[in-house]
Every structure is written in structure tokens, then in C-alpha cells.
């Protein structure tokens with residue numbers, strides 16, 4: 221009971237020294253209702269193991285990812301959160317000596333099946349990294365980049381439409397509409413991260429992976445990204461790696477706790493933070509390790 225209260229306090233509280241408000245002004249309970257209907261599954265992982273050369277980084281991970289909701293991956297440093305995230309769009313393929321076993325399906329289709337077009341997969345599964353990484357191009361060209369490569373725009377006005385819609389969805393349009401041809405790298409860190417989200421959205425992904433998307437940002441920019449995640453979940457499936465348990469509690473509906481390469485526990489976020497079933501989860505969320 222004491223632990224319950226402590227963990228509830230941790231999850232609902234604000235980041236120490238950060239002061240980030242709860243996203244969209246909604247209460248913790250409203251955001252993570254335990255009684256909400258589960259959404260259909262977007263992705264499933266079954267018995268997923270990852271090896272970097274001889275070293276095994278993930279052990280038999282089984283995880284269901286619901287559509288139109290946010291799944292947070294939490295756990296101590298080195299537990300395999302980013303490794304798992306990268307499995308979902310086969311980014312691990314780009315690291316020499318990496319081997320993935322098991323099965324990962326997106327909409328019921330094995331994403332590791334021979335012959336699958338990885339470029340197309342990465343358009344369906346967008347990624348936003350810890351450090352904003354705009355291309356050294358204009359704001360417009362950053363967002364237009366993927367649409368051009370994938371031939372999504374029939375003509376110039378189609379492309380302009382894609383760029384403006386994506387910037388609007390990323391809550392950046394009003395700040396940049398008069399400077400679309402200035403360099404993306406000239407924006408603030410928070411704006412750059414929203415530009416990267418707009419770039420990801422521009423190719424109409426179904427799943428968006430975010431690897432600590434706010435960890436390089438100040439509290440105000442962090443709050444904007446959290447609000448944006450909250451809005452995006454209405455139309456997209458989002459999986460986010462975060463070191464901040466408060467952030468996981470604010471933005472996610474489901475939370476998965478990793479430890480030493482194992483997925484220890486996954487469930488509704490409120491349950492994970494108030495009534496975890498595994499002692500390791502409890503130890504982590506009460507700050508005993510990590």
C-alpha cells in the first residue's frame with residue numbers, strides 16, 4: 221500500500237527540476253484509464269532475440285503494440301529499449317554483425333520476410349531520434365524530402381499541400397510558415413524536433429518510433445512534444461523510449477518495462493506505475509535501481 225502510494229505519486233508528479241505540465245491538461249487517470257477498450261494491434265513481437273556479434277542484447281521479447289495509442293518502453297540504461305525499437309523498422313539491419321531472431325509483424329505481415337522492401341517498411345514505420353537531426357536543407361525541403369523520394373506528390377501543389385499539412389500536424393506551421401525556405405538547422409532545438417516529426421509524418425507512416433525524443437529539450441519544448449504525441453496518437457501508433465517515468469505516465473497508455481534484455485512486464489500504464497506485478501518493475505519505478 222505504501223509502495224502503491226509512492227509509485228502513484230511518482231507517476232503523477234512532475235519531473236524533478238523540469239516542471240513539465242501533464243500533457244493536454246488531462247489528468248493522469250483520464251489519460252490512462254484502466255477500463256478503456258484495447259485498440260486493435262498494429263504490431264506484434266514474438267520471441268524476439270537480438271545479438272550484436274556474440275553478445276545477446278534481447279531475450280525472447282513478446283510484445284503487442286496497440287494501434288492509435290502510445291506504448292512507452294522504459295528500463296535502466298542498457299536494458300535493450302532502443303535495440304527493441306530499432307527492430308520495428310529494421311534499423312538494426314544497418315549495424316554490422318547484428319542478428320535478429322523471432323518474428324515481428326506489422327498488420328499481420330512478417331517484416332523480416334525475405335524480399336520485403338525495407339525502404340517501403342521505413343516509410344510505413346517512421347523514426348524520430350533523441351537529437352533533432354534536420355537535413356542541411358530548407359524547412360520546406362526537409363519535410364518534402366521523403367514525399368519526393370517515395371513519389372507521393374503528383375505536382376508542385378501536391379507537394380506544398382503535403383508540406384503544409386505535415387507542419388500543421390507537427391504543430392510547427394504557425395512558427396515557420398513565413399520562413400519555409402530558411403535552413404531547418406536555424407530553428408530552435410524544440411522546433412527542429414517538431415520539424416523531424418513533420419518529416420516523419422510527411423510520408424504517411426502508420427507507426428512512429430521515438431527514441432527519447434525530448435531528452436535534449438528544455439521543459440517548454442518537452443511539454444510541446446508531449447502535447448504533440450498526445451494529439452498524434454489519435455491517428456498514429458506510437459512507440460516511445462523514454463528515461464522519464466513521469467513522461468511515460470503522461471503520454472502513454474501502455475508501458476513495457478525492460479531489464480537486462482528481458483521484457484519483464486507490460487500492461488496499462490496506470491497499472492505498471494501503481495500496481496506492478498514483478499518485483500523488478502517495482503524496484504525500478506520506486507528508484508531502487510536504474
Ligand SMILES: Nc1ncnc2c1ncn2[C@@H]1O[C@H](COP(=O)(O)OP(=O)(O)OP(=O)(O)O)[C@@H](O)[C@H]1O
Pocket residue numbers: 272275277295296297298299300301302303304315
Ligand atoms: N551497436 C552495438 N554494438 C554492440 N552492442 C550494442 C550496440 N548497441 C547496443 N549494444 C548493447 O546492447 C545492449 C542494449 O543496448 P540499448 O542501447 O538497446 O539499451 P537501452 O536500454 O536503449 O539503453 P539507454 O537507455 O542507455 O539508451 C547494451 O548492453 C548495449 O551495450
